[in-house]
Amino acid sequence: GENVEQHPSTLSVQEGDSAVIKCTYSDSASNYFPWYKQELGKRPQLIIDIRSNVGEKKDQRIAVTLNKTAKHFSLHITETQPEDSAVYFCAAAYGNNRLAFGKGNQVVVIP
Amino acid sequence: GAVVSQHPSWVICKSGTSVKIECRSLDFQATTMFWYRQFPKQSLMLMATSNEGSKATYEQGVEKDKFLINHASLTLSTLTVTSAHPEDSSFYICSASWAGQETQYFGPGTRLLVL
Numbered sequence: 434g435e436n437v438e439q440h441p442s443t444l445s446v447q448e449g450d451s452a453v454i455k456c457t458y459s460d461s462a463s464n465y466f467p468w469y470k471q472e473l474g475k476r477p478q479l480i481i482d483i484r485s486n487v488g489e490k491k492d493q494r495i496a497v498t499l500n501k502t503a504k505h506f507s508l509h510i511t512e513t514q515p516e517d518s519a520v521y522f523c524a525a526a527y528g529n530n531r532l533a534f535g536k537g538n539q540v541v542v543i544p
Numbered sequence: 545g546a547v548v549s550q551h552p553s554w555v556i557c558k559s560g561t562s563v564k565i566e567c568r569s570l571d572f573q574a575t576t577m578f579w580y581r582q583f584p585k586q587s588l589m590l591m592a593t594s595n596e597g598s599k600a601t602y603e604q605g606v607e608k609d610k611f612l613i614n615h616a617s618l619t620l621s622t623l624t625v626t627s628a629h630p631e632d633s634s635f636y637i638c639s640a641s642w643a644g645q646e647t648q649y650f651g652p653g654t655r656l657l658v659l
Contacts, residue, residue, distance in 0.1 A: 522587060
């Protein structure tokens, strides 16, 4: 199966600074990598995803980069705001569109 | 679009009883639904994959006789926790996708507390 590692486990940033979360995966056949944001007690919400045919994707303040050779991908949040505080999960798709999730990263934006 | 609902949102039950959780796709036909379990401050752990009209595929270590999954229509999947015990207390979340789609859309989750 797929194994996804995510680090750091917690990240504190000052409001307005950038936050970067990195993930690695093990299955070279994986070709779809979504990122989810989960607020306490709520459902995971898809914030951005990337497929293996591109190296970078951007949506306003959020961007994701993918390095297939090194099997790692990263989430970049610029100009962080207090509402960005949440747990972020990376995931990689494998066999029959299943998702393997990383352990999550608690992001705290300090006003 | 791509809205998934779950019912109930929370349930408290006595040890030994069975609990049924419903997952519905409201505005699309979900050919595949997934069931996850999430313990506090932990990640989402896939329990099983269910395809409409087929038997569910369970992940290693998940007891299929304890966690009964039914996906009888393109908009509804149910998870029944049979003979629930305190260690089954968790946050159960479903997700759904449609044919050829890798993206999974998540329901709001069901918090189960077994006393």
